[in-house]
Amino acid sequence: MSPRPLPLHRLALLILAPTFATVACAPETPQEPPKVAVRAIGESASFRGINGIHFGPDGDLYLSSVVTPAVARIDPESGEILDNWGPADGPKSPDDLAFGPDGSVYWTDISDGEVAMRTPEGETRVVASPGVGVNPITFSDDGRLFVSQCFMDTNLFELDPAGEQAPRLIRDDLGPGCGLNGMDWSPADGRLYGPRWFRGEVVRIDVDSGEMETVASGFEVPAAVKFNSEGVLHVLDSLRGEVVRIGEDGSKEVVARVQPGLDNFAFDASDRLFISSFADGFIVEALSPDENRMVLKGGLNMPGGLALIGSGEATRLVVADFFALRQLDPATGEELGAVRDVIGFSDIGSSMSVHAADEGRLVLSSWFDNAIRLWDPASDALIQVFGELAAPIDAIQFEGDIVASQWGAGNVIAFSPDNPEEQRVLAEGLSGPAGLTAAGGVLYVADNLAGTLLRIGDGDSETVAAGLDQPEGLAAANGSIYVVEAGAGRVIAVDPASGEWTTIVEGLQLHVPPSGEFPNTMLFNGIATDGETAWVAGDAANTVYVIDLD
Numbered sequence: 001m002s003p004r005p006l007p008l009h010r011l012a013l014l015i016l017a018p019t020f021a022t023v024a025c026a027p028e029t030p031q032e033p034p035k036v037a038v039r040a041i042g043e044s045a046s047f048r049g050i051n052g053i054h055f056g057p058d059g060d061l062y063l064s065s066v067v068t069p070a071v072a073r074i075d076p077e078s079g080e081i082l083d084n085w086g087p088a089d090g091p092k093s094p095d096d097l098a099f100g101p102d103g104s105v106y107w108t109d110i111s112d113g114e115v116a117m118r119t120p121e122g123e124t125r126v127v128a129s130p131g132v133g134v135n136p137i138t139f140s141d142d143g144r145l146f147v148s149q150c151f152m153d154t155n156l157f158e159l160d161p162a163g164e165q166a167p168r169l170i171r172d173d174l175g176p177g178c179g180l181n182g183m184d185w186s187p188a189d190g191r192l193y194g195p196r197w198f199r200g201e202v203v204r205i206d207v208d209s210g211e212m213e214t215v216a217s218g219f220e221v222p223a224a225v226k227f228n229s230e231g232v233l234h235v236l237d238s239l240r241g242e243v244v245r246i247g248e249d250g251s252k253e254v255v256a257r258v259q260p261g262l263d264n265f266a267f268d269a270s271d272r273l274f275i276s277s278f279a280d281g282f283i284v285e286a287l288s289p290d291e292n293r294m295v296l297k298g299g300l301n302m303p304g305g306l307a308l309i310g311s312g313e314a315t316r317l318v319v320a321d322f323f324a325l326r327q328l329d330p331a332t333g334e335e336l337g338a339v340r341d342v343i344g345f346s347d348i349g350s351s352m353s354v355h356a357a358d359e360g361r362l363v364l365s366s367w368f369d370n371a372i373r374l375w376d377p378a379s380d381a382l383i384q385v386f387g388e389l390a391a392p393i394d395a396i397q398f399e400g401d402i403v404a405s406q407w408g409a410g411n412v413i414a415f416s417p418d419n420p421e422e423q424r425v426l427a428e429g430l431s432g433p434a435g436l437t438a439a440g441g442v443l444y445v446a447d448n449l450a451g452t453l454l455r456i457g458d459g460d461s462e463t464v465a466a467g468l469d470q471p472e473g474l475a476a477a478n479g480s481i482y483v484v485e486a487g488a489g490r491v492i493a494v495d496p497a498s499g500e501w502t503t504i505v506e507g508l509q510l511h512v513p514p515s516g517e518f519p520n521t522m523l524f525n526g527i528a529t530d531g532e533t534a535w536v537a538g539d540a541a542n543t544v545y546v547i548d549l550d
Contacts, residue, residue: 036505037548041333042319043299044542045281046081047072048512048523049323050296052096052136052182053266053276053283057103061266061274061295063283064094064107067302067322067523069515071097071107071118076274076285079295090116090124093515096136096182096264100161101143108134108147111516115147115159127163130155132516136183136194136224146170146185146192146207150178151343158207171210177344182224182264188231195222195235198344202235202246216246221342224264228271236275238262239342243275243286256286261323261340279323279340281542299335300326303537303544305353305394305473305526307362309377317535318362318377319544320351322523325364327377330535333544339380347382349373352524353435353473357397365404367391367519372404374417386420393521394436394473398443405433405445407519412436412445412456427456434521435484439476439496446471446483448521453483453494465499468492470511470520473527475534478549484525484536486511491527491536491547504534504549509541 048067056062061076071091073083085091093111100106106117106127113132118124133152139145145159154175157167174180180194180203191204193215201217202225220239227233233246234255243256243265256265261279268274273286274295282298302322308330310316317330325348327337339348349371351364357374361383364373372395374383390408397403401414403426411428415421427433432449443456444464453465453474470487480493482504490506514522523539534547 039546040543042544045299045301048301049278050276052264055268064097066093098137108137128159130157130167138183140185148179150181154179184226193225228267236265300542304524306528306535307354307356308528320354353394355396363395365392365395393434396436427461434472435474437474437476465494472525475527475529477529477531484527486525512539
């Protein structure tokens with residue numbers, strides 16, 4: 001079983017840091033390393049986003065988490081994590097799950113394009129590979145298995161639960177953008193029901209003929225459907241943050257209200273309703289339309305880029321938390337505000353990195369959206385969006401332009417917000433362009449896969465430091481370039497003139513491994529500093545580290 005993130009927000013750590021090293025080697029005469037005070041802030045979620053949930057034959061609640069990645073079993077009363085299966089146990093990027101007639105649990109690995117299963121005896125195997133984007137999964141009452149693709153493709157398939165027959169295509173015209181999402185089988189009419197994310201409707205499909213009929217519409221973002229024990233259809237609206245009961249006459253009644261960014265839901269044997277969140281990583285039980293019981297706490301669950309805004313007592317730490325942009329008290333980690341993304345329907349979009357820009361604005365970037373945004377954190381409003389990029393990992397404002405590192409193109413580009421179509425290549429031929437910063441009018445980029453810090457401009461690049469272990473976030477202060485080495489779990493300070501570097505702190509829990517074709521930076525380990533203190537995103541621990549630089 002894979003370990004779950006530690007609740008580091010309650011801990012204060014003293015971590016030993018070596019005093020000096022060069023690019024090529026460690027000091028010849030080791031010195032007694034000083035102690036550097038490190039603490040962690042921010043409420044940490046137990047999982048990095050929670051996606052599908054389903055009650056098992058044992059009465060426990062099972063969940064899937066794409067980014068953790070994990071399939072886990074929890075006690076629905078206490079929230080205790082009873083089992084937690086990670087990549088070593090089979091799950092690679094599990095988005096949804098369902099149980100077969102023999103009690104085996106099946107899940108979809110969305111970024112790997114596979115469907116896998118685990119028997120009650122603990123044997124795991126892949127049963128089908130229908131393609132990247134495979135997302136919802138459900139069984140019919142007689143044990144037939146169905147999956148659909150969503151966000152990366154749009155097909156609907158029937159699979160052989162034993163894995164002996166090839167997937168059978170049922171429909172290939174369910175787009176745009178998503179086939180069906182969270183599906184369920186109707187015990188009344190023997191049809192497959194599912195929501196169409198981008199069309200605001202719920203359909204039912206004859207899985208033999210492929211015939212489709214709309215049964216409910218008028219939703220903002222229908223993300224999942226389920227039938228309770230009485231055969232009543234319920235629909236989760238992710239954008240509204242609600243679960244709605246559908247009457248036989250088509251009437252709608254809200255039975256649960258939570259908040260935007262919901263993913264899925266499940267009924268237990270007594271029709272108690274449980275709801276998961278991909279944006280905040282929690283599970284709640286809905287007791288009434290206006291009351292929820294927390295089962296698993298949420299919080300920071302995919303922290304990436306960091307930025308400081310404001311000044312004095314009004315200073316805020318902004319955290320790009322993938323499907324949420326959060327503002328924290330930089331000293332305590334208390335959440336002071338959050339804007340959540342619902343894929344395809346929110347101005348904020350998803351965000352992996354964030355940097356402060358002119359006029360109190362923020363620059364957000366996301367390889368998931370292939371977009372960069374200018375955002376006003378004071379009004380929580382979108383100013384401008386630049387799309388159709390090549391998996392941007394980081395983006396900053398530099399001399400009025402937007403500078404972006406593009407993983408998909410292996411380059412760093414610059415463009416004016418007034419004329420984004422005219423892009424200039426500042427560096428190319430990079431294996432893994434990641435973090436960006438500027439110091440003294442000069443731009444720097446970390447090449448994550450090459451392990452280098454580069455000085456760049458006008459199509460040229462010069463190596464400042466080499467031999468780094470998966471460098472990601474960069475920040476300039478105190479005459480140094482601070483580099484987060486995600487692979488080594490440490491922060492170093494590089495002299496940009498000599499390339500010599502000093503280890504500031506090590507032993508940090510960094511770098512969530514990528515799955516499928518996701519970039520190696522995955523969630524991005526960002527860093528922000530005011531020169532006296534540094535804040536580092538600890539994605540593997542769902543926390544933010546605070547480091548004293550004095």
